[in-house]
Amino acid sequence: MTDDRTYAPAARAWPFEEAKKLVERYKAGAPKKGYVLFETGYGPSGLPHIGTFGEVVRTTMVRQAFQRLSDIPTRLFAFSDDMDGLRKVPTNVPNQEMLAEFLGKPLTRVPDPFDKYESFGHHNNAMLRGFLDSFGFEYEFQSSTDWYMSGRFDQGLLDVLRHYQEVQDIMLPSLREERAASYSPFLPVCQKTGRVLQVPVLETNADAGTIVYQDEDGSKVETPVTGGRCKLQWKPDWAMRWHVLGVDYEMSGKDLIPSVQLAGKICRKLGSPAPEGFNYELFLDEKGQKISKSKGNGLSVEEWLEYAPPESLALFMYQKPRAAKRLYFDVIPRAVDDYLTFTEKFAAETPAQRLENPAWHIHNGNPPTTGASLPYGILLNLASVANAEAKETLWGFISRYLPEATPASAPFLDKLVGYAINYYRDHVKPHKQYRAPDAMERKALEDLLARLDAAPADASAEDLQNIVYEVGKQHPFPELRAWFKTLYEVLLGQETGPRMGTFIALYGKAETAALIRQALSGRIG
Structure with a gap:
């Protein structure tokens, strides 16, 4: 602190x-x-x-x-x-x-x-x-x-009534001619029907704290503006609330900028400064x-x-x-x-850097250590390849890749596993579309398969990533991105995918080799 x-x-x-x-x-x-x-x-x-x-x-x-x-x-x-x-x-x-x-x-x-x-x-x-x-x-x-x-708004309602014409002068220029003809900041609550009425106000009496309005049946009704008998149109209501509560800061969407400006003018007429704000x-x-x-x-x-x-x-x-x-x-x-x-x-940042880190703002300066160890995207792709419907399926792979991790020792990772399975089930599985490799891509996949078979059993994720890179460079892809897109579309049935070295290390070198063999034989998908 x-x-x-x-x-x-x-x-x-x-x-x-x-x-x-x-x-x-x-x-x-x-x-x-x-x-x-x-x-x-x-x-x-x-x-x-x-x-x-x-x-x-x-x-x-x-x-x-x-x-x-x-x-x-x-x-x-x-x-x-x-x-x-x-x-x-x-x-x-x-x-x-x-x-x-x-x-x-x-x-x-x-x-x-x-x-x-x-x-x-x-x-x-x-x-x-x-x-x-x-x-x-x-x-x-x-x-x-x-x-x-x-009655906690009563004083604010009486303030609006005392400044009735000034509020009208602020609001009317912002309204269409037809709307302006019958506009009033006060909306009476009909004592017969319980409806909030948008009806003409015929008279105002600031001393008595009342208005006279024309009811829906044509009759004239006098009612106090206090005690819940009236509410305000939303822009004057917003202003009155700022005034009564003393609001110092309120955000609003970009589409409400004109409304913020009108409410600010009304608030100042009522005798209070408008709040500071931010338009998102x-x-x-x-x-x-x-x-x-x-x-x-x-x-x-x-x-x-x-x-x-x-x-x-x-x-x-x-x-x-x-x-x-x-x-x-x-x-x-x-x-x-x-x-x-x-x-x-x-954890590795300086105190000044931390204040610029979104994690500081999300956790009020004290973000937790998640202990996740694996990106969500990798878990999602693993769920996709394994057709996982239960956490145990993914944990079978995770435990081999991270022997020290268990659902009990890594609870945040365990939550991510569940989220990834849900996302795969609802938003990946229904849209998976595998395609067969063309002749050039087939040679590249055969090359990758041979290199994976020859790689040490304990090859690291970085070693495996380098193998994938080298294969892509050795074959006439227009750019490496095209090679990775091939891997995603042919092996995962998706247009985008994970960092392949980490994925192979997590899914398993032998399992990935088997996946490539399935794709080459046309048995995937």
Whole structure:
């Protein structure tokens, strides 16, 4: 910790660059509330998706960096906008006809289509909290419904009412003409139907704390804006929340930059500074389309964790947050192996270098020793060649290659073995396509087979890698890459593959020779 604080001011990793904004914000001392407040927001109109986790883990990384730069206490609120009205029925949940009957009602008053929780909002909140808890985040969950209904937002709502016209002046230029004609920052909650109404506000009375609106049946209704009788449109709501809570830092996606700017203006009109922020790029699915929680495209948190440890997901979120990235199954193996590389490098790095290492940010300065010893990609290819359906199959090879390793002594490696088998079963096996070698490739494979047969029984992975290289150089491949591609396609049924020396040492020299013989005889695949 001492070294961290010593070198943190010079650290250039993006979480430190973000944290320095907050150091500057409070260079004169701590805020009146006594702590710096970080916030992440979540709209529980659909099932939580992986971008939600990304926002929490990235914000946590900035918070950890700030804790090395300042002694001011910090808090992190994970805020759920669960009083929003259900606008449309998500396509990836059951009982959709039932949900359609509750359109317009606050999410915490919509029945849970899964029949597990008090409401749909409670269900989705529980899913979010369950994952955040399992990962070990330090955060405080906050519910919009709780804040509105308890009266803790009352003062903020009255502040918006007192600045009603100024808020309108900020919002109306950003809206289409038709929308602007009936827009109001206040959304009354109908006492007859329970629906959150988007209806014209006819009068405002700041002294009385009320508005008069035209109900859906045409009648005029006067209602307090406090006590959960009204909620705010989401941009004024965001601003009011910053104002009431004193939010100091909140990230958001690049698509929300105009909304952040509007909310910041409203927040300042209410008398509070807007929070510091960071705009990250959006995740894309395998077709290059934006990931949507209502569509359920892209990867879910649960799907990632079926094939890889959560630390690898945190690394994916850390890397290049301002770059749009495909978030699909094929990014998982690289993320796992990159994580292993960073954690292995950490121990040998200087204190200053460690602050630039993603492993520092994933583990708050104290990454574990994984003891994995083998890359995920190698395990995945071994599972592919061995058609493994159980851990014991892979451990049979691993134990010969690493006699000192057992599932008990290398638990992280054992987890990776299980992940690799799952990934092979679901995302490699269904797409394997072997091809026969052409005449030139056949001669190269025969050459490799002869050299493997002649190699010492205890040949190292490096020795075996050199043999593979030499064979590739001796035959008229346009480049060595083409030779390795041949090995992958002919022997593994894939376009990409492992470092062959390590693979052969792990799978076995004799077993690899047998695999080549099968390919040459046309009996593979």
